[in-house]
Amino acid sequence: MPENTDISELPVAVIGAGPVGLAAAAELLERGLTPIIFEAGATPASAVASWGHIRLFSPWQYDVDAAARRLLVPTGWQEPDAETLPTGAELHEQYLSPLAAVPAIADALHTSTRVLAVSREGLDKTRTGGRENTPFLLRVQDAEGAVTDYRARAVIDASGTWHTPNPLGQAGLRAVGETDAFEAGLITGPLPDVVGRDRARFAGKHVLVVGAGHSAANTLLALGELAEQEPGTRISWAIRSASANGVYGGGDLDGLPARGALGSRLRTLVSDGRIELHTSFTITGFKTSDTLAVIGNTPDGEKQLDVDLLVPATGFRPDLDLLREIRLDLDPAVEAPRELGPLIDPEFHSCGTVAPHGAKMLSHPEKDFYIVGMKSYGRAPTFLMATGYEQVRSIAAALAGDQQAADDVQLVLPETGVCSTDLGGSCDAPADGAAEAVACCGVPEAEPEASSSCCGAPEAAPEPAPAASSCCSAPEPQFLGIPTGLEHGRSAARES
Ligand SMILES: Cc1cc2nc3c(=O)[nH]c(=O)nc-3n(C[C@H](O)[C@H](O)[C@H](O)COP(=O)(O)OP(=O)(O)OC[C@H]3O[C@@H](n4cnc5c(N)ncnc54)[C@H](O)[C@@H]3O)c2cc1C
Numbered sequence: 001m002p003e004n005t006d007i008s009e010l011p012v013a014v015i016g017a018g019p020v021g022l023a024a025a026a027e028l029l030e031r032g033l034t035p036i037i038f039e040a041g042a043t044p045a046s047a048v049a050s051w052g053h054i055r056l057f058s059p060w061q062y063d064v065d066a067a068a069r070r071l072l073v074p075t076g077w078q079e080p081d082a083e084t085l086p087t088g089a090e091l092h093e094q095y096l097s098p099l100a101a102v103p104a105i106a107d108a109l110h111t112s113t114r115v116l117a118v119s120r121e122g123l124d125k126t127r128t129g130g131r132e133n134t135p136f137l138l139r140v141q142d143a144e145g146a147v148t149d150y151r152a153r154a155v156i157d158a159s160g161t162w163h164t165p166n167p168l169g170q171a172g173l174r175a176v177g178e179t180d181a182f183e184a185g186l187i188t189g190p191l192p193d194v195v196g197r198d199r200a201r202f203a204g205k206h207v208l209v210v211g212a213g214h215s216a217a218n219t220l221l222a223l224g225e226l227a228e229q230e231p232g233t234r235i236s237w238a239i240r241s242a243s244a245n246g247v248y249g250g251g252d253l254d255g256l257p258a259r260g261a262l263g264s265r266l267r268t269l270v271s272d273g274r275i276e277l278h279t280s281f282t283i284t285g286f287k288t289s290d291t292l293a294v295i296g297n298t299p300d301g302e303k304q305l306d307v308d309l310l311v312p313a314t315g316f317r318p319d320l321d322l323l324r325e326i327r328l329d330l331d332p333a334v335e336a337p338r339e340l341g342p343l344i345d346p347e348f349h350s351c352g353t354v355a356p357h358g359a360k361m362l363s364h365p366e367k368d369f370y371i372v373g374m375k376s377y378g379r380a381p382t383f384l385m386a387t388g389y390e391q392v393r394s395i396a397a398a399l400a401g402d403q404q405a406a407d408d409v410q411l412v413l414p415e416t417g418v419c420s421t422d423l424g425g426s427c428d429a430p431a432d433g434a435a436e437a438v439a440c441c442g443v444p445e446a447e448p449e450a451s452s453s454c455c456g457a458p459e460a461a462p463e464p465a466p467a468a469s470s471c472c473s474a475p476e477p478q479f480l481g482i483p484t485g486l487e488h489g490r491s492a493a494r495e496s
Pocket of ligand 1: 015016017018019021039040041045046047054055057114115116158159160161162163191322372373374375383384385388
């Protein structure tokens with residue numbers, strides 16, 4: 001490090017310009033700190049743009065960060081109706097794009113710039129002496145492939161998990177041939193817009209959906225719609241568990257009519273034979289040609305499904321490779337910061353009743369380095385934007401030296417609704433089988449089939465609720481939601 005460098009004059013690097021990265025920038029600016037923001041996509045919040053066709057389950061009042069609001073209001077920005085549920089595209093157009101265009105943020109934002117690695121200048125991970133006062137080094141790559149090193153006084157990693165879906169193979173590993181199939185374009189990205197933007201790719205094709213959560217249910221219903229309009233479209237669905245009942249939910253008995261109706265529609269598509277369901281199917285390999293051969297173990301022996309395209313709906317995990325030179329302290333199971341991990345581990349906390357948390361809980365042995373947002377939850381699927389906004393408010397305060405404000409973490413979410421629900425397996429929905437019923441009530445041994453995230457509110461609880469209690473006793477959620485992963489990255493319920 002050059003001798004005359006005053007580390008406090010360097011910017012705070014923010015990795016990712018999603019909702020939480022942009023909120024971090026707004027919070028830093030409000031504290032008089034200078035952000036520098038790196039976004040891999042060509043536009044801000046490119047991950048949200050990818051799922052623009054999906055409607056959020058959190059109404060606008062929980063989607064806007066307070067410091068961001070204070071930056072936006074003087075520009076003449078009109079805040080959308082607090083009670084309305086935006087789509088991802090609306091969130092992007094009506095909030096994230098205007099926020100990214102505020103001059104103080106726009107000047108700090110580098111789009112089409114991927115962070116490849118984070119380290120300390122001149123020090124690898126093993127070197128301790130002087131570490132805390134040595135600038136961070138961020139190695140980034142632009143769209144043309146040019147690589148540049150930037151220096152920063154602190155780093156906030158808000159890079160999400162969207163680009164690292166869980167593998168399709170068993171045991172958390174890619175199956176033989178999975179990489180080739182992906183590179184050949186026969187395995188799509190998560191949550192494709194099959195009736196909109198990506199329609200031509202799916203029309204008239206035989207499509208296999210893999211997974212047993214919300215993403216799978218959404219994609220299957222959209223494919224069902226497509227098949228009605230586009231003759232020759234064929235739909236298959238593979239799950240690892242023995243039954244799809246948990247995905248269907250309670251049908252007419254469901255406490256949430258909209259959710260019940262969706263589950264019933266899915267059940268009907270299966271029972272009418274318009275979706276071919278393959279249960280107890282564990283993918284072991286792929287063979288790529290013009291089409292895709294999907295090989296699986298089943299109770300009846302090996303089976304092969306020949307399809308044109310496969311849509312993975314198996315959840316997400318954090319990309320930790322770029323943090324190889326950073327001293328992290330992560331929960332060994334969830335891959336969230338160690339103290340946070342046990343509070344959100346879906347294997348034991350089916351309802352995600354996590355206390356509000358900030359800089360302290362999110363800190364690592366690497367001083368002034370934080371993982372926030374979706375990525376801070378590691379492999380747990382219950383993250384909410386509002387949680388991320390409080391994380392970055394606290395971290396900006398800590399970096400500005402206001403420890404009292406950093407420690408005063410607060411998060412008020414309603415008792416119902418803001419993060420709800422799954423298509424089945426919720427305790428407020430009568431489950432078809434005993435397994436589903438217990439699974440969602442927090443019995444650790446049982447793995448819910450439909451999804452790991454039962455609900456997730458209320459986060460305002462001062463103490464984490466006991467695992468078994470909160471889900472079944474919580475008031476009914478109001479909205480239909482999509483959890484974004486599955487517990488510990490399992491692609492569909494029970495391992496065989
Ligand atoms: C379909 C869906 C629906 C959801 N609905 C809700 C909801 O209703 N309510 C709610 O509260 N939450 C919801 N979530 C969960 C969560 O709040 C969102 O995923 C949210 O976008 C997370 O924000 P983030 O900023 O942490 O991550 P992201 O939005 O994923 O943003 C991360 C950004 O980092 C960029 N990036 C990644 N790697 C790098 C790198 N190496 N260098 C530079 N940039 C990088 C990405 O391109 C991306 O733009 C939903 C999630 C999904 C997937």
